[in-house]
Amino acid sequence: MIDLYYWPTPNGHKIPIMLEECGLAYEVHPINMLKGDQFQPEYLKINPNNKIPSIVDRDGPGGKPYAVFESGAILMYLAEKTGKFWPADMAKRYDVIQWTVFQVASLGPLFGQCGHFLRYAPEKIPYAIDRYWSETKRLYRVVDKRLADQEYLAGEYSIADIATYPWIKINYFHDIKIEDYPNVARWRDKVGARPAVIKGCALLEDVMKLGNPDKEAFDNLFNKQKTV
Numbered sequence: 116m117i118d119l120y121y122w123p124t125p126n127g128h129k130i131p132i133m134l135e136e137c138g139l140a141y142e143v144h145p146i147n148m149l150k151g152d153q154f155q156p157e158y159l160k161i162n163p164n165n166k167i168p169s170i171v172d173r174d175g176p177g178g179k180p181y182a183v184f185e186s187g188a189i190l191m192y193l194a195e196k197t198g199k200f201w202p203a204d205m206a207k208r209y210d211v212i213q214w215t216v217f218q219v220a221s222l223g224p225l226f227g228q229c230g231h232f233l234r235y236a237p238e239k240i241p242y243a244i245d246r247y248w249s250e251t252k253r254l255y256r257v258v259d260k261r262l263a264d265q266e267y268l269a270g271e272y273s274i275a276d277i278a279t280y281p282w283i284k285i286n287y288f289h290d291i292k293i294e295d296y297p298n299v300a301r302w303r304d305k306v307g308a309r310p311a312v313i314k315g316c317a318l319l320e321d322v323m324k325l326g327n328p329d330k331e332a333f334d335n336l337f338n339k340q341k342t343v
């Protein structure tokens with residue numbers, strides 16, 4: 116059994132998608148980041164970085180409970196645990212790892228800042244918007260080029276697609292027209308039609324709408340972390 120510490124955001128969605136793809140049993144523990152649950156001392160023992168998602172595998176290595184934070188590490192852990200989306204061939208495995216790390220190290224953080232300065236920043240700062248929006252479009256071009264001759268990011272469907280899809284699903288949030296990136300659009304339709312992806316993205320989706328957070332939520336998301 117996997118304990119899933121979760122809130123329905125792009126980084127959050129990745130993990131129920133993977134759990135569904137692997138057919139693993141899981142129990143959901145909502146971490147309401149709009150209310151500041153991510154800062155609770157009990158949660159910080161699982162995720163010292165005060166973010167979602169995290170998991171605890173009750174049956175971890177050596178038969179003991181094992182906690183994992185960072186979405187990329189969780190995807191790799193579950194892939195290695197189940198042997199799914201984790202090719203035995205080293206070159207193929209590193210294709211998966213490279214495109215997964217590309218998502219967690221580049222695409223996610225840059226799209227995140229793009230969304231922040233476009234939607235959440237109390238003042239509109241043209242330099243910041245231009246910087247992150249142009250990086251977001253450059254990253255779309257990188258992905259589009261890759262998908263011009265590969266069906267999926269690492270060749271076959273993998274954790275790299277699972278990591279990337281929830282961020283591309285919300286293209287509207289980053290003012291991106293998906294039709295400008297035809298290979299990404301084709302890939303997005305295909306990945307988005309998978310039953311595990313539909314189910315993973317729907318988990319608790321009703322509790323969080325991408326929009327303007329109220330004052331309490333804004334403070335929990337963007338101010339409280341200045342003091343921890």
Ligand SMILES: N[C@@H](CCC(=O)N[C@@H](CS)C(=O)NCC(=O)O)C(=O)O
Binds near residue numbers: 186
């Ligand atoms: N690198 C981390 C990023 C996680 C992350 O940024 N999570 C956001 C939600 S998408 C969060 O928990 N934000 C709450 C906060 O920053 O207080 C990962 O991939 O797991």
